[in-house]
Amino acid sequence: MPIIVNLDVMMAKRKMSLNELSEKVELTLSNLSILKTGKAKAVRFSTLEAICKALECQPGDLLEFVSEDEKAKPD
């Protein structure tokens, strides 16, 4: 999947744990974990809005597009 979710990066920047975020956005830990590990197939705008509010960031800070070619390139 070329869309990468940078939720863990933003959580680290804001020094917020998954439990704390889960309480703030009223999402279950398992759902947040699905989002954090990149297993999610879709994200609702309402979820995105709640996370952006809790982490004080923009949707662009959470989502990143990396094409398959770029991923395949050696570092």
Added chain:
Amino acid sequence: MSKTDNILFIILQVIAWIIFVGLSIEAGGLIVNFVFSIFSPDMLPRLYNKLDLTGIFDQSSATYYGLYSFILIISLLKAVLFYEVIKLTWTLKLDHPFTLTVARQISTISYFTLSIGLLSYIGRQFAKQVERSGFSTGSLDVFWNDSQAFVLMAAIIYVISAIFKRGVELQDEHDLTV
């Protein structure tokens, strides 16, 4: 899910069990018939369906074994088919039906149904050929007179299984939407 649906589902489960038991008895009876027809043919009038093919056996043993193979395989497949239906009714939960297991079971049922249909059709053609050679196979019509119905049913079940597979995909997508 409404109470009526629940009751209907239980009734269907019971009907599937009754048909399975009936078909198993039929298949068992035919196997016993087959064994007795080889080792003790004089017992045949007292056995299931009084199916006596010893006349054919006397004329040609190959034809006899061919016809009996079709009869036994078809009746066993019918019993297995209803066993699969029972398995499906146990796995299927009406409040959360779209699972990969259920989709696979529905496809298996369609393959069994198609096999029964095709084997019945081939069996019927074989019996017709045998009849042209002077054998009497009229009593065997009950075993393969519904071949077209089985093929049609297989096609319908296959379409349902394909729709079900798409349903499973949609369910997965829904489950992974945060």
